Amino acid sequence: MVEMHGARILAGFMPPHVLERIMSHGNTRLQQCARMTLQADAQFRLRHASAPMARPADSGRPGQVARYIYSAGNQQTLPGNLVREEGAPESGDVAVDEAYQWLGATHLFYWQVFERDSIDGDGMALLGTVHYGEDYDNAFWNGAQMVFGDGDGELFNRFTAALDVVAHELTHGVIEREAGLVYADQSGALNESLADVFGAMVKQHHFEQDVEEADWLIGEGLLTERVNGRALRSMAKPGTAYDDPVLGKDPQPGHMDDFVRTSSDNGGVHINSGIPNRAFYLAATSLGGFAWEQAGPVWFDALTDPRLQRDGDFAQFARLTVDCAAKRFGNDSDATQAVNQAWIDVGVLS
Amino acid sequence: MNGEDLWLESASVIFVSREGGFVAAPGLSAPRKIECRELNDYQRRRLQAVLDELDRHVGEPGPAGADRRSFRVTLEVTAGRPEREWELDESAAPRLLIGLWKRGVQELDESGD
Numbered sequence: 001m002v003e004m005h006g007a008r009i010l011a012g013f014m015p016p017h018v019l020e021r022i023m024s025h026g027n028t029r030l031q032q033c034a035r036m037t038l039q040a041d042a043q044f045r046l047r048h049a050s051a052p053m054a055r056p057a058d059s060g061r062p063g064q065v066a067r068y069i070y071s072a073g074n075q076q077t078l079p080g081n082l083v084r085e086e087g088a089p090e091s092g093d094v095a096v097d098e099a100y101q102w103l104g105a106t107h108l109f110y111w112q113v114f115e116r117d118s119i120d121g122d123g124m125a126l127l128g129t130v131h132y133g134e135d136y137d138n139a140f141w142n143g144a145q146m147v148f149g150d151g152d153g154e155l156f157n158r159f160t161a162a163l164d165v166v167a168h169e170l171t172h173g174v175i176e177r178e179a180g181l182v183y184a185d186q187s188g189a190l191n192e193s194l195a196d197v198f199g200a201m202v203k204q205h206h207f208e209q210d211v212e213e214a215d216w217l218i219g220e221g222l223l224t225e226r227v228n229g230r231a232l233r234s235m236a237k238p239g240t241a242y243d244d245p246v247l248g249k250d251p252q253p254g255h256m257d258d259f260v261r262t263s264s265d266n267g268g269v270h271i272n273s274g275i276p277n278r279a280f281y282l283a284a285t286s287l288g289g290f291a292w293e294q295a296g297p298v299w300f301d302a303l304t305d306p307r308l309q310r311d312g313d314f315a316q317f318a319r320l321t322v323d324c325a326a327k328r329f330g331n332d333s334d335a336t337q338a339v340n341q342a343w344i345d346v347g348v349l350s
Numbered sequence: 351m352n353g354e355d356l357w358l359e360s361a362s363v364i365f366v367s368r369e370g371g372f373v374a375a376p377g378l379s380a381p382r383k384i385e386c387r388e389l390n391d392y393q394r395r396r397l398q399a400v401l402d403e404l405d406r407h408v409g410e411p412g413p414a415g416a417d418r419r420s421f422r423v424t425l426e427v428t429a430g431r432p433e434r435e436w437e438l439d440e441s442a443a444p445r446l447l448i449g450l451w452k453r454g455v456q457e458l459d460e461s462g463d
Binding site: 165270 | 372
């Protein structure tokens with residue numbers, strides 16, 4: 001058991017990022033406990049490690065995507081059975097073919113706009129599993145691949161239906177490789193926001209939408225007609241994506257004055273991400289044109305900047321974006337001013 | 351199970367909720383409140399067995415990645431003062447716990463685990 005915040009006893013699963021945070025911020029006794037637990041974790045991983053799956057081949061040529069789409073067959077075993085691989089014709093399975101297409105669109109975006117070759121920048125194979133679980137209302141990144149549920153059909157459609165969702169999950173892989181942002185509290189919300197920001201840009205890039213044409217919604221098309229909502233998140237107006245008797249009301253804030261302090265969802269990583277999401281929206285729309293021309297490269301520069309710490313908070317990232325904008329476009333450029341003003345408008349910078 | 355000491359008090363209250371995931375909508379956490387005073391001896395022992403199972407996961411590493419869903423289980427004896435709290439990834443959650451969260455205490459009556 002580890003005592004947290006001196007107020008309660010929290011036992012059970014303790015994510016490594018929490019332990020790492022305790023090691024860097026806790027008192028001496030807590031640091032010792034955390035260190036011992038991390039050591040035990042490492043031993044546990046070794047004992048329980050199953051034979052690693054032989055990963056399929058990465059891309060052999062710079063900028064060439066290597067996709068492998070599996071079906072879990074409504075079970076929860078990964079990666080499942082390989083259904084379609086790079087260059088193979090359409091399978092006829094909608095979820096398989098959507099995953100294939102959207103992973104391709106995401107890879108193309110990163111390569112064309114940032115000259116980044118896949119998740120690791122070195123042609124890493126893109127693995128996606130569809131038909132995960134039964135009526136599974138989720139999509140996630142597991143550190144090695146992307147996973148998509150079919151949705152329950154009542155509230156949610158299949159999670160491959162939305163390009164930005166697929167791009168969001170792939171981007172978690174990029175973030176993990178680049179900044180390794182700790183998935184909790186502000187760094188976790190920043191992690192989530194970056195996945196949304198690049199997910200939105202991939203969608204805009206694919207459909208050739210400028211900042212005025214874009215809907216700035218995340219997960220548009222996921223909700224069935226029974227749900228009172230347009231999407232899961234709104235980057236333009238956080239907190240307005242849905243208001244439904246079953247789902248509840250979109251809890252995202254768009255300003256630091258409304259920052260939500262909570263222990264659930266790793267400290268509200270999917271809630272407070274609304275604040276940096278809105279900062280990107282404000283910067284991009286202020287600059288006009290295509291989001292990936294000015295605001296996008298600034299955010300990408302900051303994400304890949306070695307100064308971005310694993311537990312970086314909103315303010316650190318904001319200052320980095322301003323610095324990156326100045327380096328790329330100049331101190332007195334419209335881009336630098338727009339980025340700075342966007343963070344002021346959401347209350348992160350003053 | 352019957353031979354084990356029953357440490358779960360009748361005053362105990364258990365809360366189970368699911369959180370996180372790409373969706374992370376507040377309504378989907380669907381917190382479930384289970385008051386031990388309303389359980390018979392058999393149900394209370396089965397509930398206790400679930401909590402004992404959670405204890406066996408203490409110290410295990412959490413999964414890598416992002417947008418994963420997890421279950422949070424909180425034990426209170428005095429209202430508003432959590433005595434213990436467990437959080438675990440849904441892939442590690444006991445089937446009975448998931449059933450409790452989905453269907454409530456009737457799950458404790460069903461045979462098997």
